[in-house]
Amino acid sequence: xxxxxxxxxxxxxxxxLIFFISGLLSLFRSKPQLDVVPVAAGDFRYPGPQKQRPVxxxxxxxxxxxxxxxxxxxxxxxxMVDSQLILFGTLAGENPRAIVAEKADxxxxxxxxxxxxxxGEKVMTIGKGFIEVMAQGRKIRVEx
Numbered sequence: 001x002x003x004x005x006x007x008x009x010x011x012x013x014x015x016x017l018i019f020f021i022s023g024l025l026s027l028f029r030s031k032p033q034l035d036v037v038p039v040a041a042g043d044f045r046y047p048g049p050q051k052q053r054p055v056x057x058x059x060x061x062x063x064x065x066x067x068x069x070x071x072x073x074x075x076x077x078x079x080m081v082d083s084q085l086i087l088f089g090t091l092a093g094e095n096p097r098a099i100v101a102e103k104a105d106x107x108x109x110x111x112x113x114x115x116x117x118x119x120g121e122k123v124m125t126i127g128k129g130f131i132e133v134m135a136q137g138r139k140i141r142v143e144x
Contacts, residue, residue: 083142092128096126098111
């Protein structure tokens with residue numbers, strides 16, 4: 001009886017060892033997920049490693065939920081500025097580009113780079129899935 005228990009224990013040990021080793025091998029074979037940004041129909045490119053964006057200091061930003069805090073100088077209360085652009089896609093990297101259209105005529109698209117001006121808005125930042133434009137003295141974030 002004890003010989004059967006030793007044999008069964010030995011087999012269970014070898015089977016569990018095989019499962020453990022195969023699990024380790026599958027862990028090392030897994031490939032990291034790549035960030036792909038769609039630019040146009042059928043045109044997908046790897047934008048390269050993404051850099052960590054700095055976190056904004058939100059201590060001095062006016063909040064509508066904080067009545068004792070005053071708005072920063074030059075900020076109009078109630079004058080909401082909206083972008084006149086629609087973002088279709090971005091290509092981040094060394095020379096970032098974005099595909100945008102004006103809200104007035106979304107059938108006409110434009111490929112823009114940093115510093116370009118369209119519909120009275122200057123492109124300031126192009127990131128993964130968003131652009132930031134300067135319109136009427138304010139920075140506006142436009143997302144896909």
